[in-house]
Amino acid sequence: MIMRLRDVVHTTTFRLTAALGVIFVVAVAALLALTFALAQRELIYRTDRVLQREVARLDVGAPRHMADRVRDVIEHTASGLNFYVLLAPDGRQVIGSLSWRGAALPLDHAFDVPAGRLTAVPLRVLIVPLGDGARLVVARDVTPVADLRASILATFLWSGGAVILLAAIAAVALSLRPLRRIHQIRTSAQRIAAGDLAQRMPVSRWHDELDVVSVTINAMVADVERLMEQVKGTTDAIAHDLRTPLGHLRMRLREVQQGQDRDDPLLTQAIGELDAVLARFAALLRISELDATVRRAGLVWFDPAPMLEAVIELYAPLAEERDMTLSLQAAPGCRIEGDAALLFEAVGNLLDNAIKFSPPGGCVELGVARQGDRVAITVRDHGPGIAMAEREDVLRRFQRGAAARHAPGSGLGLSLVAAIAHLHGFTLHLDDATPGLIAGLLAPGEP
């Protein structure tokens, strides 16, 4: 069984799992962002405390000899994390462990200086004014804060990526089993729809919601199968118990007729009427049999053009009798899967109708052509057509369109064609040919 990724992606399981994955990723991101924000705030708070302590240590309230004190701090501080700059009132750098550039603002509020502007590392800077107009700059390397940010971001990307990957794998893995079961259920349903009422939906040992649905449908199909069996039994009984005595009656009438010296018109008429009843009976039973038939095994791929030529050959004398012409337009490369004998019967019925309802001297056109990925076999006449409102009704047994009510026939021909179309999985469509009717069988084309 081939399952396409598109099928997997469309499953509810996949979507739910994927949605859970996305929710989890968002939650992880929010958690990491919160952790980062709190950690960063704490680190900055601590850095600012360090900067204020350094400023206090340098005794900024006594500006005299500040340059000496700053030099002393620079020379005796080994950590390498703190930087000190003394700026004269005119902004000139008096002394410092880094080269200060730019305005010495804002005052008394620590701020960030990104890496590369003053030093290769990012800095937290506090500038305090001295009483004589000079300014003291105290800065601290905040690389640990940047490292923390980078490490949290990396953690987020890796963990988020891993979660997404795991969620996708889980979504696909979890979707495969239900999808496989859905495929099995769909295949079974298609077989049942095609008439195989012995088919049942698969039921697993998990007793899940699909099993509950399958068990319910199986019970329903079993009921339908039982009813169909009863109908079939009734049909067979009719075949035996009603057709046979009617046949015997016909034989008796025929014996009486043969025993007479000359033809009795009433007897001939009675035999004719009995024949019509028997023919109608036979057609009705045939439709029932076709409806109940599952004939996928006997279907073969073939080009319908030669079959259509044979149908034309069979019906040509009927058309000639009404001065009508029959034509065939067959597009090359049209192949359909079907039972040629049954389709011959179906197209023959359509052509018989077309000849019957076309005005004398007209023409009926048969065609076979591709319509997208399908193949259409059409029979077009120039008769009165079938009104839109009647097109569904005429496919039912004994239903005839208004234009056909006074024409000979049983009203079973199109039902028979519809039964053959249904058996093949084809669509029978009736369209307006303005004027006339286009009756067509739409079949899946060869892939």
Place this chain on the structure above:
Amino acid sequence: MAAVLVVEDDPQAARYILGRLTRDGHALLHATTGREALAHARAGRFDIITLDRMLPDMDGLALVARLRAERIMTPVLLISSLSDVDDRIAGLRAGGDDYMVKPFSPDEMAMRVEVLLRRGQDDAGEGRLTVGALDLDLINRKVWFGGEAVDLLPKEFRLLEFLARHAGQVIGRRMIFEQVWGHFFEPSDNLINVHIGKLRRKLERPGLPAPIQTIKGEGYRLDRA
């Protein structure tokens, strides 16, 4: 005259089959169950067996299969109420030689018996078939009527040949449709009529009677003379 084993449990159907085949001068033996039929078929030598598909003790198909398995190759005409194409195919596949659906015309049944009896002879192919003023060259597919050539289409030739092979017998529309066109569905009333009509027009010759007769409600007959 041929020896025919008639296997039929329905007394009325049996009466018609036996009555009609007696009229044709055949020697008949009647069996009403599958077991009885099997015993007769094993013991005697029959030219043909007419076999009802639904017997009280056995399915007719099982009986045919049994006969064939025992190398009893007597031609079998299956007679059944089951008219579906699949049932026909199953009947022929099981070893039946022809399949006829009930209710049937006794004339058609007799006709089918004749066709099966003649099958072996037909296969020999005598090359020429003459019926009254009609002369058919079966090898070159040519026809003369009253000594005059008749131009026929291939299907018309097959139709005439089939009628000629069974000259003097009434042949039903359905049988013509099966044997000449090879289709097993009920043709519309007029379809075979128009083909016969067309053939009839081609065989019209001044001074000669029309050779093909319509037997109302039954079918057609090609007169022997």
